[in-house]
Amino acid sequence: MEYETPLFFHVMEYASRADRDVVDMVSGNPDWEPPAALRDGLREYADLEPDRFQYPPSQGLVELREEIAARRGVDAEQIVITNGAGEANYLAMARALERGRGEEILLTDPVYPYYPGKTTMLGGTPAYVEAAADGQLDPAAVREAASDETAAIVVNSPNNPTGAVYPEETVRELVAIAEACDAILVSDEVYDHYDLSGTFSSALAVESAHRIVTNAFSKSMAITGFRVGYAIFPPELVDDAKSRHMLVNVAGNRPGQYAVLQALRETGPGYYERNRDLLRERVTTFTDALDAAGAAYTRPDGSFYVMARFEGYPGTLENVERLIDEAGVAGMPGEAFGDSRSEWLRFALVTPRLEEAAERLAAYFA
């Protein structure tokens, strides 16, 4: 298993060198507008006095932490504003390993490939619990895999790549397993605004000193390049995480934090609802095409992705390249996400040319 990014870059590069027009369904970058208030916030920031161009507090602008704290029902002191969800997950996993209660990080298969990469870099050992065909995670299987060696259980709901959204019961049981093993549940909820099912449940709903919740504005505000995310720690775990954040990054970037704060304050639920509606339409268009192509797939309950399996067309890099050349559609090989999805391909629904891609796939595989 490789990290997603190098493979992602490889596929992107292959697609850009292709002799034909290719629809990019590789990346997880939203293609829609950020909130209007975000652009306004950035314009406003550009005119501020020089002292506002200097270091924000290491753990993030006070007003931003307070805004998030009020919305999430936690104390602002539990929050570290990070360089995106990437840093938030890094801090959370490092914090779990630093507790000295085991070196194993329990992940799911399929998995978001950054998690095993971070695990290994931090000196931990990844282990995997296989998700069901529909992407759901069976808490009994997690309970069986977890042990005294388990430092953390890292989950992602709504899930990349499966599109599964874990019900409250699963989340509650995952926290209970972390407590029973003296481990930490790291709940990466970066796709929370793209719950299409209405069944999303944050791990914050379960009071516990054994769960860390990570998130970012990257996906919800369509600004993956702004690098503004956050992690919410139990009070007893936050201080060491703040130190690591300070020693690695000093602080996050202030223009991004300022713009996100403005956008948080001034953007109503309609913005997020419109983007979900757009995604719902795209899911229907795309899965209709998959039906026409005779592919197996699970209709995603959330996030941006659809995994599909075409008969006799396993999810190898070679087949991804062939699909680029012969059908003009670029996806990600399922094998990048783990052994359990090596027969599958992942398609990201974040392109305005989704309908065209769907037609091409239907025609190619029909």
Next chain:
Amino acid sequence: MEYETPLFFHVMEYASRADRDVVDMVSGNPDWEPPAALRDGLREYADLEPDRFQYPPSQGLVELREEIAARRGVDAEQIVITNGAGEANYLAMARALERGRGEEILLTDPVYPYYPGKTTMLGGTPAYVEAAADGQLDPAAVREAASDETAAIVVNSPNNPTGAVYPEETVRELVAIAEACDAILVSDEVYDHYDLSGTFSSALAVESAHRIVTNAFSKSMAITGFRVGYAIFPPELVDDAKSRHMLVNVAGNRPGQYAVLQALRETGPGYYERNRDLLRERVTTFTDALDAAGAAYTRPDGSFYVMARFEGYPGTLENVERLIDEAGVAGMPGEAFGDSRSEWLRFALVTPRLEEAAERLAAYFA
């Protein structure tokens, strides 16, 4: 020795709670204008299409890396754009330790307190070479301290807190020592634009596979809050550093990188010269006051800081608080920077009220 930031925050907080007016000479945040092109770049960015709001390449915007590469005479592939010099130093020190050629990081005393903090976090062991009274580093002392156990030698020129600028000969010898011990010289050059002596010499001038140069636009463009820095690695060391950067932060922030690129392209040498002239004036004003107060000090050759020693007034946190209460000037305790400067106080020359602070100190100690 504590990390600078908590102590820094402690002092700032104490000063803000004081009953009287206090001039802040604690922080290293420039108080002058950023380049005009930087503000323009940010305004321009705010109007770009949504795809420009998404992840930049993990190692940084291609045009920014090429611009830096051309100026520094290196290959763009050797450069990783980081979340400020903080992350650049973290990546450099981690890369040196990962080589498995020892676990000791050789630092100077006095030291910028983030270096020992990063060392410990990364599992290394800090060791110290004492600088001379004027802040200069004797290569013979470094040679004696270095051994097979040395993974890296981390230096900072122009220096925080001493204001020393190492001559070319010192830099050349430091690289030679790193080579002889199969270690890495990490040369943090974040104050390079504030060389007031004209004697600054970058470690880039010495061709070697044993030196990593770190830098940032934080100080040179007066934007510590933008978090845009970089590290230049030898070709054989860069790949693993890129992986760590990706696994920790995914990428740096794009608005900041875009604005810095515009500013780099459009800002002439006059901008930097004006800021140096301002600093030169401030050095004179401040050291005149130190003369009047009968203090010992070294006139800085570069960076923003002056260390001063007042007879019978050691550089403890207690005395820093007393100075806030009784003189209305806030500095940093010398003991924060190491044993060798426990009698000293550090004053940052980045306040428009410098003259007032100088008068207060002269009156208080006279």
